[in-house]
Amino acid sequence: xxxxxxxxxxxxxxxxxxxxxxxxxxxxxxxxxxxxxxxxxxxxxxxxxxxxxxxxxxxxxxxxxxxxxxxxxxxxxxxxxxxxxxxxxxxxxxxxxxxxxxxxxxxxxxxxxxxxxxxxxxxxxxxxxxxxxxxxxxxxxxxxxxxxxxxxxxxxxxxxxxxxxxxxxxxxxxxxxxxxxxxxxxxxxxxxxxxxxxxxxxxxxxxxxxxxxxxxxxxxxxxxxxxxxxxxxxxxxxxxxxxxxxxxxxxxxxxxxxxxx
Amino acid sequence: xxxxxxxxxxxxxxxxxxxxxxxxxxxxxxxxxxxxxxxxxxxxxxxxxxxxxxxxxxxxxxxxxxxxxxxxxxxxxxxxxxxxxxxxxxxxxxxxxxxxxxxxxxxxxxxxxxxxxxxxxxxxxxxxxxxxxxxxxxxxxxxxxxxxxxxxxxxxxxxxxxxxxxxxxxxxxxxxxxxxxxxxxxxxxxxxxxxxxxxxxxxxxxxxxxxxxxxxxxxxxxxxxxxxxxxxxxxxxxxxxxxxxxxxxxxxxxxxxxxxxxxxxxxxxxxxxxxxxxxxxxxxxxxxxxxxxxxxxxxxxxxxxxxxxxxxxxxxxxxxxxxxxxxxxxxxxxx
Numbered sequence: 001x002x003x004x005x006x007x008x009x010x011x012x013x014x015x016x017x018x019x020x021x022x023x024x025x026x027x028x029x030x031x032x033x034x035x036x037x038x039x040x041x042x043x044x045x046x047x048x049x050x051x052x053x054x055x056x057x058x059x060x061x062x063x064x065x066x067x068x069x070x071x072x073x074x075x076x077x078x079x080x081x082x083x084x085x086x087x088x089x090x091x092x093x094x095x096x097x098x099x100x101x102x103x104x105x106x107x108x109x110x111x112x113x114x115x116x117x118x119x120x121x122x123x124x125x126x127x128x129x130x131x132x133x134x135x136x137x138x139x140x141x142x143x144x145x146x147x148x149x150x151x152x153x154x155x156x157x158x159x160x161x162x163x164x165x166x167x168x169x170x171x172x173x174x175x176x177x178x179x180x181x182x183x184x185x186x187x188x189x190x191x192x193x194x195x196x197x198x199x200x201x202x203x204x205x206x207x208x209x210x211x212x213x214x215x216x217x218x219x220x221x222x223x224x225x226x227x228x229x230x231x232x233x234x235x236x237x238x239x240x241x242x243x244x245x246x247x248x249x250x251x252x253x254x255x256x257x258x259x260x261x
Numbered sequence: 262x263x264x265x266x267x268x269x270x271x272x273x274x275x276x277x278x279x280x281x282x283x284x285x286x287x288x289x290x291x292x293x294x295x296x297x298x299x300x301x302x303x304x305x306x307x308x309x310x311x312x313x314x315x316x317x318x319x320x321x322x323x324x325x326x327x328x329x330x331x332x333x334x335x336x337x338x339x340x341x342x343x344x345x346x347x348x349x350x351x352x353x354x355x356x357x358x359x360x361x362x363x364x365x366x367x368x369x370x371x372x373x374x375x376x377x378x379x380x381x382x383x384x385x386x387x388x389x390x391x392x393x394x395x396x397x398x399x400x401x402x403x404x405x406x407x408x409x410x411x412x413x414x415x416x417x418x419x420x421x422x423x424x425x426x427x428x429x430x431x432x433x434x435x436x437x438x439x440x441x442x443x444x445x446x447x448x449x450x451x452x453x454x455x456x457x458x459x460x461x462x463x464x465x466x467x468x469x470x471x472x473x474x475x476x477x478x479x480x481x482x483x484x485x486x487x488x489x490x491x492x493x494x495x496x497x498x499x500x501x502x503x504x505x506x507x508x509x510x511x512x513x514x515x516x517x518x519x520x521x522x523x524x525x526x527x528x529x530x531x532x533x534x535x536x537x538x539x540x541x542x543x544x545x546x547x548x549x550x551x552x553x554x555x556x557x558x559x560x561x562x563x564x565x566x567x568x569x570x571x572x573x574x575x576x577x578x579x580x581x582x583x584x585x586x587x588x589x590x591x592x593x594x595x596x
Contacts, residue, residue, distance in 0.1 A: 077492040091346060091484055104491060115476050160491070
């Protein structure tokens with residue numbers, strides 16, 4: 001097997017303001033070139049896991065490896081070139097245009113005093129084209145709908161040209177049509193060799209997008225492995241502590257509530 | 262795509278601001294109350310040695326200091342607003358202005374208040390204000406980093422302003438109190454060549470540093486984690502840029518006193534004209550700041566026989582302009 005793009009080895013973490021352990025001895029391997037979805041109830045530690053993977057939070061103990069090397073051995077710029085984050089939502093205080101905002105994805109490739117050059121504009125415009133926002137390049141990001149803003153965030157991420165994309169609940173603001181767009185984009189990216197680690201509250205989306213699944217609860221991994229193996233009625237029901245049924249509709253797995261026994 | 266045309270339009274606008282700054286500077290230089298209220302013509306200057314000396318020794322250093330004052334406050338205001346991701350922040354924030362005020366007042370009350378000492382104390386306590394706010398923010402166990410800095414800044418400012426109140430109460434009402442009050446209102450009336458030259462290097466160097474980081478501040482205006490994910494060191498870089506902005510602000514405050522509103526209103530106008538991208542908005546704020554304060558200072562020394570403190574005029578025009586901006590243009594502070 002090839003080297004996992006991301007490895008969590010016995011990682012524990014708690015926030016300084018709270019003694020409660022958010023992650024407790026977590027072990028996880030994220031396969032390169034695959035889409036890995038993390039499912040888990042609220043407060044399971046999914047977002048914290050992404051922040052740790054990013055290097056923004058430091059684990060209390062344990063080790064995190066990126067492509068087989070400790071995260072701490074990368075410089076910030078290298079990390080920015082390797083990994084991109086698509087946050088759930090982002091506070092934007094000023095009226096940047098869609099283009100100006102997406103252009104910020106080029107930051108890891110620029111020296112602190114360097115201005116973006118023509119090639120950075122080209123990359124960014126291509127990224128906007130890809131998410132279908134090129135025609136709104138000059139619109140203010142503050143005037144976009146939640147879904148459009150999410151697409152612009154994705155464009156910024158594409159402009160960053162990372163090898164691993166971390167997505168924190170990417171479907172949270174998307175309508176059905178845009179969810180499909182995201183799904184297609186995720187599939188296209190994996191075909192180009194990009195690895196994706198995403199968290200979601202939608203088991204259906206996870207089943208449609210992912211090849212591997214991680215079930216997380218109370219800071220630990222409950223189950224992890226290929227989608228077909230892990231995405232079962234028993235596992236999902238155990239995860240959410242609610243009776244559910246996984247049904248297969250023309251090869252697509254869907255979750256419904258099970259009627260009471 | 263008309264992106265290029267828009268960018269070149271904005272650059273041309275920037276050029277026009279330079280022209281505006283130079284024109285207003287020349288007009289301001291010729292405006293005053295000697296030999297009579299109003300303008301003095303070049304012919305008059307040539308024929309009147311007193312007028313020439315007045316222009317060169319009094320008006321010129323004052324004009325240049327006014328320009329630096331506006332440029333620093335405009336740039337620092339823009340940088341503060343962007344780094345805090347909050348358009349309602351200004352450079353006096355984080356205890357800087359109130360710290361400087363306390364330093365100057367304490368010097369006037371306890372040390373007699375020679376100009377150099379007042380200047381040094383103002384700079385010193387402006388930096389003390391920044392350090393205190395920063396240290397306090399690190400100890401607050403609540404909220405995100407920006408919110409903690411804001412809370413710490415408000416607290417430190419309040420402490421210093423209480424101390425300034427106490428000093429005013431203790432001050433000799435005939436000699437020291439007017440001096441403190443005058444300083445708190447801001448004025449360029451005491452500016453001389455040596456004073457201008459004493460702050461010029463540090464102010465120009467700070468402006469240059471801020472200008473060089475004009476694109477980087479866009480990334481730093483995003484949240485901490487996002488800025489980190491884009492390969493920056495958000496806390497370290499923000500602190501460095503804040504330090505530079507405070508240095509420029511403290512230097513100009515030290516000889517001009519507290520000139521309010523420039524650092525708040527100028528960045529808003531610059532964003533109206535150039536958009537939010539720091540590459541144009543920051544130089545825009547530098548030039549607009551220069552124009553605004555040169556204009557206000559020219560009025561402050563020529564409107565009335567006595568001098569109107571500069572801070573009163575900047576507050577007056579600043580508040581009116583802000584009101585106009587809020588009511589006539591689409592203005593919003595997200596969340």
